[in-house]
Amino acid sequence: MKMSSLRSNSTTIIVLLSLVFATLSGQCQGGDVPLEVGFYKGKCWTADVEAIVGGVVRAQFMKNPSITAALLRMQFHDCFVNGCDASILLDGNNTEKTAGPNLSVRGYEIIDAAKAAVEAICPGVVSCADIIVMATRDAVALSGGGRYTVQTGRRDGTTSSAKNVDLPAPSISVSDSIKAFAKKGLDATDMIYLLGGHTVGIAHCSLFQDRLYNFQKTGKPDPTMDSSLLTALRARCPPNTTVDNTVNLDQNPLSSMIVDNSYYRQIILHRGILQIDQELALDPLSKPTVTAIANGFDFSTKFGQAMIKLGAVQVLTGEQGEIRGSCRATNKPSK
Known part of the structure; x- marks a missing residue:
């Protein structure tokens, strides 16, 4: 084979590899885009992210139908404090989880299970913030409510502080x-x-x-x-x-x-x-x-x-926030 042909073939391979890596990078990092219906379509190859989350929720619901109330409360408590950024999921001293109104929030294990399921198929792509919203929608539908169409594309917050939790009290006018x-x-x-x-x-x-x-x-x-x-x-x-x-x-x-x-x-x-x-x-x-x-x-x-x-309150999209590997811990290096 002539040297010119080898150079041509090598150049073609490099270009193709560059396109592949660029595509994968785009899937993991996201672009400057707002929330949209079907955001994950094509981002996990042929996998249906919403169906994966829905399967986890259905299995949990069959064991305990009260998860619907738990997930509705979780989404509300998350979105009402610094927006829908999954900051309520972060473990640690003085995080939102430790604030009085959140001590009785439950359902974290459902989000963990859904996150593990999507990470097993396409790691670093699906945000915990989106999983909360998708899981809540699925639980509502299983409990007889209408199945509304959710928008996705949120990214996860990197901070969580109990002092920021200022939820409306039950006695509020x-x-x-x-x-x-x-x-x-x-x-x-x-x-x-x-x-x-x-x-x-x-x-x-x-x-x-x-x-x-x-x-x-x-x-x-x-x-x-x-x-x-x-x-x-x-x-x-x-x-x-x-x-x-x-x-x-x-x-x-x-x-x-x-x-x-x-x-x-x-x-x-x-x-x-x-x-x-x-x-x-x-x-x-x-x-x-x-x-x-x-x-x-x-x-x-x-x-x-x-x-x-x-679900659209103060969301992080594009290059804001992060996609956590674990919903309970930020990727941000500890100081």
């Missing part, structure tokens, strides 16, 4: 709640639908015990609470007990594990558990919307739309 959500780019209607996640949630007695015995330091129960519910909750949550029991936020026993509009029907009947739940049905700022949702048939669609908006 409707007007203050609207203001808190507005700071995240979410309007009053978004807030009302997102609180509808309580349709599958639970609450510890300590979060509403004042409503049962000493509402606003009156020495009496909350007068807005249904009397039969008050009796039942007092039996479940006796005073001066060392056991912090839990109750369903949707007091319809036939619907407390289903993502639907039953929660709104219950709070209209004065059967709300948390103070903010009941106030939604009473405050003029939210009452008309609550009534419309309770009597409507499009909750799943509107709830999905609100979850999509929540």
Whole structure:
């Protein structure tokens, strides 16, 4: 073979290898792109990233359907503090996990399992922030809610601090709640639908015990609470007990594990558990919307739309953030 042909062939091989490495690098690092539906299509060869995550969630759901409430809470607690960057997943002293409101957050093992599954197929490509959003969507669908289409392309944050955790308290007023959500780019209607996640949630007695015995330091129960519910909750949550029991936020026993509009029907009947739940049905700022949702048939669609908006709060994309190898630890070298 002539030397000119060898040089030509060598040059061709080098160019091809360069293109391959450039493609792989692009898959791992991402570009300056916003969130989009189907972001991972083609980035893990023929693998369907969303299907992989969905398989993990389905397996976990079959064992414990309450993971839907856990994942909804996780996504909310993550996105409401510094945006949807998976900072709630980071282990360590004084991370978001250690803050009081997050001590009862659960479901981390589901995200770990989903991350391990996608890493086994295409390492360094799928963010933990995206996994939270995909997993939550899948759990909602498994619990009877509509299957909304998620956008992906988030990157993971590199810092997490307990002092940044400033989540709305269960006793917050409707007007203050609207203001808190507005700071995240979410309007009053978004807030009302997102609180509808309580349709599958639970609450510890300590979060509403004042409503049962000493509402606003009156020495009496909350007068807005249904009397039969008050009796039942007092039996479940006796005073001066060392056991912090839990109750369903949707007091319809036939619907407390289903993502639907039953929660709104219950709070209209004065059967709300948390103070903010009941106030939604009473405050003029939210009452008309609550009534419309309770009597409507499009909750799943509107709830999905609100979850999509929540998932877009202060996201990191492009060259911002990182793609963690482990959702519990940042790739950033320790000092």
